Amino acid sequence: MPNRRQFLAGAGLLAIGGVGRAALAVLPEVALRHSADTAMPLLPADGASYNPVVTLNGWTAPWRMNGSVKEFHLVAEPVERVIAPGMTARLWGYNGQSPGPTIEVVEGDRVRIFVTNRLPEHTTVHWHGQRLPNGMDGVGGLTQPHIPPGKTFVYEFIARRPGTFMYHPHADEMVQMAMGMMGLWVTHPRKRHPLIDPVDRDFCFLLGAFDIEPGSYTPKTNTMLDFNLFTFNSRVFPGIDSLNVRRGDRVRIRIGNLSMTNHPIHLHGHEFDVTGTDGGPTPKEARWPEVTVDIAVGQMRQIEFVADEEGDWALHCHKSHHTMNAMGHDVPTMIGVDHRGIAERIQKLVPDYMAMGERGMAEMAEMEMPLPDNTLPMMTGQAQFGAVEMGGMFTVVKVRRDQRPGDYSNPGWYKHPVGRVAHEWAGGVMDPVRTVGTGGQSMPGTTTGSPGMINVRGPSRHTG
Numbered sequence: 001m002p003n004r005r006q007f008l009a010g011a012g013l014l015a016i017g018g019v020g021r022a023a024l025a026v027l028p029e030v031a032l033r034h035s036a037d038t039a040m041p042l043l044p045a046d047g048a049s050y051n052p053v054v055t056l057n058g059w060t061a062p063w064r065m066n067g068s069v070k071e072f073h074l075v076a077e078p079v080e081r082v083i084a085p086g087m088t089a090r091l092w093g094y095n096g097q098s099p100g101p102t103i104e105v106v107e108g109d110r111v112r113i114f115v116t117n118r119l120p121e122h123t124t125v126h127w128h129g130q131r132l133p134n135g136m137d138g139v140g141g142l143t144q145p146h147i148p149p150g151k152t153f154v155y156e157f158i159a160r161r162p163g164t165f166m167y168h169p170h171a172d173e174m175v176q177m178a179m180g181m182m183g184l185w186v187t188h189p190r191k192r193h194p195l196i197d198p199v200d201r202d203f204c205f206l207l208g209a210f211d212i213e214p215g216s217y218t219p220k221t222n223t224m225l226d227f228n229l230f231t232f233n234s235r236v237f238p239g240i241d242s243l244n245v246r247r248g249d250r251v252r253i254r255i256g257n258l259s260m261t262n263h264p265i266h267l268h269g270h271e272f273d274v275t276g277t278d279g280g281p282t283p284k285e286a287r288w289p290e291v292t293v294d295i296a297v298g299q300m301r302q303i304e305f306v307a308d309e310e311g312d313w314a315l316h317c318h319k320s321h322h323t324m325n326a327m328g329h330d331v332p333t334m335i336g337v338d339h340r341g342i343a344e345r346i347q348k349l350v351p352d353y354m355a356m357g358e359r360g361m362a363e364m365a366e367m368e369m370p371l372p373d374n375t376l377p378m379m380t381g382q383a384q385f386g387a388v389e390m391g392g393m394f395t396v397v398k399v400r401r402d403q404r405p406g407d408y409s410n411p412g413w414y415k416h417p418v419g420r421v422a423h424e425w426a427g428g429v430m431d432p433v434r435t436v437g438t439g440g441q442s443m444p445g446t447t448t449g450s451p452g453m454i455n456v457r458g459p460s461r462h463t464g
């Protein structure tokens with residue numbers, strides 16, 4: 001008779017739904033989480049030691065040891081996710097949240113993951129980037145039968161190479177990923193690795209996008225490009241926690257992209273190296289300094305830097321539409337349009353009407369605009385100097401000299417040294433000298449008269 005282990009290895013997948021109560025009792029307990037707060041790192045109680053990751057606005061799945069096997073239990077299910085205070089989305093995720101918990105193991109660990117499906121349709125889990133037996137790859141129909149609603153499947157493989165990986169369904173993928181089904185997987189090196197340096201802080205998060213109509217709760221799952229909420233771990237600014245570090249810390253940030261477009265992620269005030277991808281650690285001679293890294297769909301980029309500049313440094317997607325929340329994307333451009341008198345007339349018909357954007361849209365961040373229920377302002381957030389005018393994929397790396405090692409708490413806003421903040425100039429101001437072009441860019445322009453004398457030629461082919 002084959003024992004249980006041999007059966008698993010031989011069959012690849014073992015459906016255990018429908019077996020008796022006693023057998024079900026062997027399943028690891030399901031850990032659930034309902035908060036979107038950043039959980040403190042989960043220190044390994046047994047096995048090889050490592051420096052655990054901190055999942056931004058997320059958490060690490062607890063496991064149990066069963067003999068020499070690390071066992072996890074994921075439950076695919078509908079969840080409620082607070083996208084930022086003031087907005088809750090009805091998503092699909094794992095163990096109470098979207099994204100699911102980070103799975104954290106050590107190179108060489110034998111890992112067994114039970115996956116229970118509490119969705120209304122079938123699913124699978126694909127372990128993106130991993131070396132594993134083909135039958136554990138999680139492609140519904142191709143490498144395994146789908147996991148029907150109500151059933152539990154089990155995956156088992158050895159975490160063969162260290163790195164940062166992702167997990168997501170490979171079943172009705174467009175819908176299930178648009179609903180928020182995704183998670184991260186970190187495999188730590190078992191011993192000192194020549195290409196993986198120890199770090200003081202190790203953060204991770206996933207890039208995602210949702211299309212949730214203002215006033216509603218459920219994403220539109222057929223959207224291909226026009227998403228209106230761009231998220232770090234299913235959160236938008238100002239709901240994304242800051243990354244709080246001590247000055248001089250070596251910091252690693254692992255960022256996976258399971259949205260439908262690329263995101264150039266930009267860090268202020270420091271240069272970083274890309275030290276790893278889904279394919280593994282980057283050879284040291286192939287690294288170069290960057291301040292922005294473009295992360296394509298289905299890619300993970302792992303960046304590292306020494307946080308040696310104190311302050312509140314922005315970390316954000318450089319696509320400016322991705323640092324906006326819903327509402328803003330379809331607003332017509334009104335710069336230069338004279339609204340005088342129009343708003344009052346329209347307000348007689350539509351009492352909430354406001355003329356928007358006549359002088360740009362910054363005023364949007366400051367005024368109290370009536371919003372549909374369950375809808376966030378499109379640009380928002382307050383810091384010590386006023387409105388930050390952001391949304392979506394934006395957060396702050398807070399570097400402080402007195403942040404204690406291992407302390408991830410928010411130190412508040414940076415206390416700038418006196419005289420080190422941009423401020424209004426108190427001296428005299430001269431009018432700028434303007435240059436009027438006389439042809440192609442290769443031709444020298446004509447500098448006009450003295451300051452204050454500006455010769456401006458009108459457009460030539462216009463009348464009126």
Ligand SMILES: [Cu+2]
Nearest residue numbers: 263317319322
């Ligand atoms: Cu982006």
